[in-house]
Amino acid sequence: MPLYVGVDLGGTNIVSGLVDREGRILCRDKRPTRQDLGFEGSLEQMRASIRAVMDGAPEPVRAIGIGSPGPIDPFEGMVLEPENLPAWRNVPLVRLMEEAFGVPAFLDNDANVATFGEQWQGAGKGIRFFLCVTLGTGIGGGVVLDGKLLQGFNGNAAEIGHITIDYNGPRCPCGNRGCLELYASATGIVRRTKERMERERPDTVLWKRLDGLTAKDISEAGNNGDKFARAMYEEAGFLLGVGLVSAVNLYNIEVIALGGGMAQAGEILFEPVRRTVRERGLPGVRDKVRIVPSKLEDDAGLLGAARMAMQRTE
């Protein structure tokens, strides 16, 4: 049975895995990306990580799949200028990996491959119309339609974080205004919580944590009964729901998985998201969609990358 290598290239760590056709991870390697060594040193970390899982593989490795922070060009196999990978600029990563390992390599962005991993072995297992949303510093998304990962014509599909929530809203780094990630990402909820504290001087335990406030502080307070903190998650969940309605109506999605640190908040986030989608989605669409936590955490990227390599070579 042929094997595949999946690689999750991140700004801090590189995680590689040797994966079989059933989605079992036969071995795993995690090491720092070491951008402090410059591009060549960092690239060598990646080669070493892949070598570590390929050496001793019981069967031949047929292909390598890689998930990288964007922007990338998946069709040219190029890592362009990711903010999280300042040492990597316009890198022909697919060609470099094919030269180093003598097997075909494939590249897509990290949110897309993580979505594919969840659809293969996680919260979207067996689901043909699937959306995965990662709530972190920004909001990443990926869409699987009829079992295939949606890439878009030049590899920029599924940027759900930039759905417009308020056309007069604050400016987003992307150039648009009022994008979803300004409201419902971890960064967004922290910013809005601080703004509202300044404006309304609410009675909340968050005053004690104002320096270095995190989305986790807010969810912990909310889950411990702090009304203000709860209201902030209610608002973020509502706005996330408003954004998801657009995606659900557009693609007739069956399951949405929410991941990333903020999804750990649990029902104080999920309840307003589900309610909003139920209230605002189109009839025939809104009642069928299920909204669930994502399952795979750290392994989603490498599994999805391996799955992509498998699908492209079969």
Ligand SMILES: [Zn+2]
């Ligand atoms: Zn934007």
